[in-house]
Amino acid sequence: MEQDISSLYGDDGGFQNDTISRNSSSLWHKIIKAGKEIDKAGIPFSSSFTRVIGNGMTTSFRFDIWLPNSTKNLCSTFPRLFALETNKSCLVAERVGNSNHGLEGYWEWTNSIRGRALSDLNNLSDSIAAGPMLSDKDDSWSWSLKSNGSFTLATRKNLVVRGIDIDPICPFCEELDEDSAHLFVKCRYTIPLWRNFFSWWHAAINIPNDIPNAINATTYNIGPENINKVMWATSRILLWLIWRWRNKLVHGPIDQRQAVKDEDIMVSLRVISHLWLSNRKKMIHGEFNSWKTNPKSLVM
Structure with missing residues (x-):
């Protein structure tokens, strides 16, 4: 991955903020570190998030x-x-x-x-x-796309395009090529995540059909502006978690891959989003037990 992700949020998401980056106890530090590792691979992850006025x-x-x-x-x-x-x-x-x-x-x-x-x-x-x-x-955030509509992430299909000899098949479904659209919104492993995401927000199911739709704030217009913004920010965390989940599957031990596939990412989403949105962004206020069942009730 915003966009987000929010962060994807704050001045520049913290990617240029050395104070945040040095704070190894910060949850956001882990996101920043992951982004900088992608930067080192020659993919401009940190600079791909831009403010849209x-x-x-x-x-x-x-x-x-x-x-x-x-x-x-x-x-x-x-x-x-x-x-x-x-x-x-x-x-x-x-x-x-x-x-x-x-x-x-x-x-x-x-x-x-x-x-x-x-x-x-x-x-x-x-x-x-x-x-x-x-x-x-x-105002909103944008995650820059290539002209062909794909994210500049090191998905298997993108690596093949760059001349790297690798099997382009998605590591989750093992059925279709892994490009960004497939990985984040079209794979049979990630589609249920979006369905559960909207159900968690007690909103009509509106599964994104492509990457621009997934990062567009209007996808998450379900009520008052403050609720929409928090839901939008939470969707960015979901995108990041999908990418982290994918990397854990690809780079982890082969004998643990099925266990990784079976992980419930929604559990991580609820925990991480509550920590980040309540402690760092001050966008929500309340106990985690309320957040995990009705996130709208905690939006400030």
Whole structure:
């Protein structure tokens, strides 16, 4: 794997945050570590998660990476301007607006801008002018896809395309080639996970039919916005768990493969999502026993 996954969430999901990465006791540290291992294999996993600006109401102007083709956030790119900012936690919607010439900045500084800071401001203004226009849609996350619609993950079919001599058959069903769409949403081993996922949320069964559908926030519109966001975030954790489950099967002992296939991933999803969403993201509040039976009841 968001997207997610959320994270896939926070400024850049923590992939560029050394403090998070060094915290070996953190649950998210394990996700970050897994992503960086994929990076080392030459697959740009960490950078494949990008912010998609809608109304700019949930994206940090200075801490999130939201401008197209950017690899750093604005506080890192323009530290002098960051030092002069009156509201360092301001949102995109609080600092830019649509104009006839693209996005236009609305600034609030602690002191007058001059010298090198003025040059920085001109460069910043040019950058945001070329940025995405605000809309009435919610901000979201995107997981970049190849032109053929497949994730840039080292699935067996992708490895064959890269010239690696390996059997492309899915390690779970052992019936069809393992590409990203098959692995995450179409395999007879993962389809029941999605069915159980929607049942757990007491929602109509809406199993994604492809990868874009699986990462699209509208797939999880089942009620109020706060519930939709938490369900969307939980779906990202499910995607990550499917990938981890797959790797455990592929790289683990052969004599344990059937036991791995028989694992109940929903148990892990309930535990990990409760820990992460309550402790790190503060998106839910309440006891685990309530979360595992009715997650909507804990959404803040």
